[in-house]
Amino acid sequence: MISTDNVKKANSLKIETIIKNLKKRDITGYYAEDRSEALKLALDVIPEGATVGKGGSETMNQLGIIPVLKEGNYTLLDAFASTNPEVQKETKRKIFFADVMLTSANAITLNGEIVNIDGTGNRMAAVIWGPDKVIFVVGTNKIVESVDNAVDRIKCDACPPNCIRLGKKTPCAITGKCGDCLSLGNTTCCHTIVTRFSSIEGRMHVIMVNESLGF
Numbered sequence: 299m300i301s302t303d304n305v306k307k308a309n310s311l312k313i314e315t316i317i318k319n320l321k322k323r324d325i326t327g328y329y330a331e332d333r334s335e336a337l338k339l340a341l342d343v344i345p346e347g348a349t350v351g352k353g354g355s356e357t358m359n360q361l362g363i364i365p366v367l368k369e370g371n372y373t374l375l376d377a378f379a380s381t382n383p384e385v386q387k388e389t390k391r392k393i394f395f396a397d398v399m400l401t402s403a404n405a406i407t408l409n410g411e412i413v414n415i416d417g418t419g420n421r422m423a424a425v426i427w428g429p430d431k432v433i434f435v436v437g438t439n440k441i442v443e444s445v446d447n448a449v450d451r452i453k454c455d456a457c458p459p460n461c462i463r464l465g466k467k468t469p470c471a472i473t474g475k476c477g478d479c480l481s482l483g484n485t486t487c488c489h490t491i492v493t494r495f496s497s498i499e500g501r502m503h504v505i506m507v508n509e510s511l512g513f
């Protein structure tokens with residue numbers, strides 16, 4: 299029988315390795331034992347009064363940060379707060395000029411490479427060059443060995459539930475298996491981005507949480 303204590307210990311070692319490797323990439327890593335510790339760490343990084351942008355993220359929902367930001371001294375720009383496509387588009391543009399971008403990662407390698415697959419690309423555009431600070435909150439289910447494994451994980455474990463959530467008619471949403479689709483209005487795998495270094499000192503922060511979060 300696998301002891302959950304041993305899994306937790308192994309995951310804490312993986313997180314330590316990732317944090318060490320993120321440092322080489324000019325990205326600040328943090329260890330959080332659970333989501334409540336992660337929430338505190340995220341709020342420590344977000345300056346009081348900041349405008350905070352957020353894309354669609356199950357991890358952020360599980361973290362419970364949205365109500366905290368709404369009640370606190372922050373301006374929240376939530377791309378999916380409205381179902382109106384024009385309002386969504388406008389909010390996604392505004393997020394590019396926010397003070398902080400809050401997101402998860404689709405996968406992170408033990409070497410510290412952050413891997414994301416994006417549909418329209420607005421989330422990754424903001425991550426690459428938008429807000430002054432970017433905060434990733436990442437659960438242990440996102441940890442992989444290599445960039446190739448990251449893409450496999452995203453197509454096998456992240457896209458099917460995400461496409462179901464979004465009501466997409468993709469092979470992964472219908473059969474659970476990637477069909478390498480190219481379908482206007484459905485395909486969510488449009489841009490694969492590997493972040494391997496931050497060229498702006500102190501901009502990128504990765505909060506690693508020793509529990510499974512999001513997908």
Ligand code: SF4
Pocket residue numbers: 452453454457458461468469470471475476477478479480484485486487
């Ligand atoms: S390429 Fe299409 S079928 Fe494959 S994971 Fe992405 S959205 Fe799903």
